[in-house]
Amino acid sequence: MSDSVLSKLLAADSDLESQEAKLTAQLATIQAQRASLQTVLDIFEPDKTTAADKNGAIAPTQMTDVVVVPPTEKPAQASSKQEAKATKGKPTQPRKTATRSKYLRRGWQKYMRDEYLQTPLPTVVSGILQAQPKKMFKIADVIDAIVAETIPNSARKNARNRISNILAEGARKHQWHRPEAGRYRFAN
Numbered sequence: 001m002s003d004s005v006l007s008k009l010l011a012a013d014s015d016l017e018s019q020e021a022k023l024t025a026q027l028a029t030i031q032a033q034r035a036s037l038q039t040v041l042d043i044f045e046p047d048k049t050t051a052a053d054k055n056g057a058i059a060p061t062q063m064t065d066v067v068v069v070p071p072t073e074k075p076a077q078a079s080s081k082q083e084a085k086a087t088k089g090k091p092t093q094p095r096k097t098a099t100r101s102k103y104l105r106r107g108w109q110k111y112m113r114d115e116y117l118q119t120p121l122p123t124v125v126s127g128i129l130q131a132q133p134k135k136m137f138k139i140a141d142v143i144d145a146i147v148a149e150t151i152p153n154s155a156r157k158n159a160r161n162r163i164s165n166i167l168a169e170g171a172r173k174h175q176w177h178r179p180e181a182g183r184y185r186f187a188n
Contacts, residue, residue, distance in 0.1 A: 108155035108162070111147045121146075125166045129176050129186035136183050139164050 116124045128145045129137060142163055143156065151159065171178040176186045 108147065108151065108159040111151040111155060111159070113146060113148060116146060121162065122166050122170070125163060126170065126175060126186075129170075129184060133186040136179065136185050139167060139182055139184075142167065142184075 119127075124146055125142060128142055139160060143159055146163065147156070147159055167176075167178075167184050170176050171184065176184050178184050
């Protein structure tokens with residue numbers, strides 16, 4: 001009995017060790033990509049230049065210190081099928097950060113009010129309806145609550161289409177009610 005438990009524990013340890021090796025390799029790859037990106041960023045930022053200083057020595061770049069812990073043993077060799085899978089397809093790209101600048105937003109979204117920038121649009125629409133649950137909202141009322149008044153008509157049409165789709169979907173899912181065409185309220 002104890003031999004089967006021991007063998008299971010050893011197998012679990014082996015699995016965790018291989019996972020650790022894979023993650024360490026991924027971390028090293030990400031760090032290398034980040035270092036090359038930092039090199040390019042240093043070119044465009046004049047205050048972080050790597051040009052020679054007055055004494056002729058090269059100034060160090062301002063990189064974040066990252067500690068890499070090497071694996072205790074060499075990682076297990078991947079099978080040829082796993083290697084083929086790893087090399088096929090698109091290279092993975094890092095996810096975009098949640099913070100969005102007004103200058104990076106496109107279309108009608110650059111006219112969104114600042115308090116809604118970090119929140120998904122369906123959540124924003126739901127919050128507007130929940131704030132006044134008995135009020136009957138027109139689609140235009142919801143748009144006005146989300147975007148600035150200076151939005152051009154072409155961008156407003158795109159915003160209307162997107163917000164209208166969210167309102168219709170919420171009504172289909174019974175998140176709120178549509179008592180009349182084009183009017184919504186949150187009442188349960």
